[in-house]
Amino acid sequence: MRRSRTLRTVLQFWRSSLEAESEYQLNLVLECLAVSGNLAGSLFVLSLLFSGQSSLGGWDWNEALIVLGLYTLLDGFTSCLLQPNLSKIVNHVQQGTLDFVLLKPVDSQLWLSLRCFSPWGIPALLAGVVLVVLGLQRSGTVVHGDGLVLGAVLLVSGAAILYSLWFSLAALSIWFVKVWNATEVLRYTLVAGRYPVSAYPPALRLVFVFVLPVAFMTTVPSQALLGQGSWPWAAGSVLMACGSLLASRWFWRFALRHYTSASS
């Protein structure tokens, strides 16, 4: 009963934000241009990295395409949900409108995370899927059912880790007020996920697994899709996802205890 009410609320949120966003139809053209430009640029840089050699950190060109595709997919997810919602938390704190959110009969983390749905991330989502399919097809991998399921599960846990990172950083604004760029930092450093994690020097690899877990966002799901998934990595990814979701929940409660409202 309660769950269905939440679901209905979220669907209503998304309907209203879609209506609001459809005011700006030119955005669709701009967004498609941005996605294709970014994709062309990424492919270009990847081809430069591959010039004169056949592998990048043990990944061949087609396999690297899958990683890039998953990166694009998660980038689309960011534009659809994370960016439009979580970047507003800072404004709410700065202007004191967070009070109104807290008074609503909906869970505040849910409201802040799912209030808006921006359709402008959809081109990137599509482009990501196309790239992944293309990479799989060209590398001649036959994707088995279990590889697909594992890949999908790992991608979802990658997205969950991404969300928790974004949300926790945005929640920092309760203390620092003006950190709307904290999420920008994340966007810029996550660019590292464009390349398989083994392409980096060992020290950076450790960072990308334990500190800024981009490895779990693109590399690990790609390996699963290619049928090279390993249990330790899969378990680690799912554990990390659950852990970071719980941590973000806990962190938000903790932050709210320190919230003093803007004008008081």
Place this chain on the structure above:
Amino acid sequence: MLEYRAEIALWALSGVLPLIMLGVWQNSGAASQAGWSPDQLRHYFVAAFLVRQFSVVWLIHVFEEDVVSGKLSPFLLQPLQPLWRYFAAHVAEQATRIPFVALMLLALAWMNPALLWLPSLQNLTLGIAAIWGAFLLRFLLQTLSSTLCFWSERAAALDRLLVIPYLFLSGLVAPLDTFPPAIKTVALATPFPAMVDFPARLLAGLPVDLSAGFLSLMFWCGVLSPLCWLSWRRGLRRYGAMGA
């Protein structure tokens, strides 16, 4: 600006892209194909990191909000061209960035001393001048896209398109020397390499065409300034002072 130390520290962190790219390039071996030694590669990307730190422009994000919310109106009443206000904020922010960047350089030195080097005095002064030129050029380019705020509520979306060639053609993520010759020629015909590639090469002590670099900076600034002026004047006439 010092009030928002946390913010500026985070901004400084967001410029780590060239260092991440250094990691990939170091391991790929594609740079040695272009005739670059590992040392040159390291210095180039660390220099690109510095250039990026001190040529960041965020005008459009502030300006868009000021236009949409009508905050620009009181600025227009003052006997000072409002753009100077934003320009001053950028310069002040650069100054507050220095300690954070110094800290990050120290951290780099601690991780791997070979990442740092001492540029000659001449290269250093010329490099700083080039960084300033790059900053000015980027500021002018963003002024031009910012004036579009007078016409559209979402000019920042348009500016995102301009970021793409800046990212890929400026040398921020890949040295221009590794480009195929045809693409390199095209890139050099745009203003973007002057924004990162040229100052970074100067700082890193890589072979560089001094006069061509500075000429390109001056040429593009010269082209953009009158355009900005014109677009500002025409845009102001359309400004409806929403929310005021």
